[in-house]
Amino acid sequence: MERKKWTKESVHNIALKYNFRNQFKINDSKAYDAARKHKWLNEICEHMDNGKLFWTKEKVIEISKRHKTCKSFMNNDSTAYKAASKYGWLKDISFDSSDIKISVVGNRYNRLVYVYEFPDKTAYIGLTYNENKRHLQHLNRGPVFKHITDNNTIPIMKILSNGYINVEDAVILEIKSIKTYKDNGWKVLNKHNGGELGGGLIKGLKEKYKKEALKFNYRGEFKKISPNVYNSARKKKWLDEICNHMSYKYKKKREE
Numbered sequence: 001m002e003r004k005k006w007t008k009e010s011v012h013n014i015a016l017k018y019n020f021r022n023q024f025k026i027n028d029s030k031a032y033d034a035a036r037k038h039k040w041l042n043e044i045c046e047h048m049d050n051g052k053l054f055w056t057k058e059k060v061i062e063i064s065k066r067h068k069t070c071k072s073f074m075n076n077d078s079t080a081y082k083a084a085s086k087y088g089w090l091k092d093i094s095f096d097s098s099d100i101k102i103s104v105v106g107n108r109y110n111r112l113v114y115v116y117e118f119p120d121k122t123a124y125i126g127l128t129y130n131e132n133k134r135h136l137q138h139l140n141r142g143p144v145f146k147h148i149t150d151n152n153t154i155p156i157m158k159i160l161s162n163g164y165i166n167v168e169d170a171v172i173l174e175i176k177s178i179k180t181y182k183d184n185g186w187k188v189l190n191k192h193n194g195g196e197l198g199g200g201l202i203k204g205l206k207e208k209y210k211k212e213a214l215k216f217n218y219r220g221e222f223k224k225i226s227p228n229v230y231n232s233a234r235k236k237k238w239l240d241e242i243c244n245h246m247s248y249k250y251k252k253k254r255e256e
Helices: 010-015 021-027 029-037 057-064 070-076 079-086 097-103 133-136 142-153 167-183 199-213 219-225 227-235 248-255
Strands: 108-116 122-129 156-159
Touching: 010 029, 021 029, 021 079, 070 079, 070 133, 079 142, 108 133, 108 167, 122 133, 122 167, 133 142, 133 248, 156 199, 167 199, 167 227, 199 227, 219 227
Parallel strands: none
Antiparallel strands: 108 122, 108 156
């Protein structure tokens, strides 16, 4: 790939987007490095505020208006986003609601599995039926929000599932992903090992698993033909309950 050739004019045009050098450096690092290399920084940054970076609520909200989604705000104006997160101003910022409506493709039985990866090799893995709604929640409270504010750092959000998938597959993937991240040396912010769902959904899911288990006379058949349901039920310790109709002969064989 051909390396981009920077001119003072092109770098200056980029610098005009920012009020502070830190913003410029973080959000357009290549242009910033070119300006520093050619000793243009003082000249092209003369419009910027002097002294320590200081945010006001009004200034942060004004910058947020450049973005349709909170995710765009976080990724493209990270210093302003950090201030909004730190001082609790995110709840006062409105983003384009159409983006949220478009993204609601999950439901009670279809979930998206995702991860927040921090530069310090800390991660949070979760599952949701609404990506944007859950993202906004993470940016206002909880372990992801706490790690952002305590460490002044921004995570990268990645989707681990192939879009919104069947909830039992999502549960298994979440549990497996938490273990994988831990095994690879990541500090995981999750308090539990995954598979946590709302009470009503847990009851409905268990009934769904029972209905599936009733198709089989033996656990071996159940495991072979419906491995996702079987493995999810095993991890939730529901197997004995949903398989209690199965052959005593098979149970005895398992105990030997």
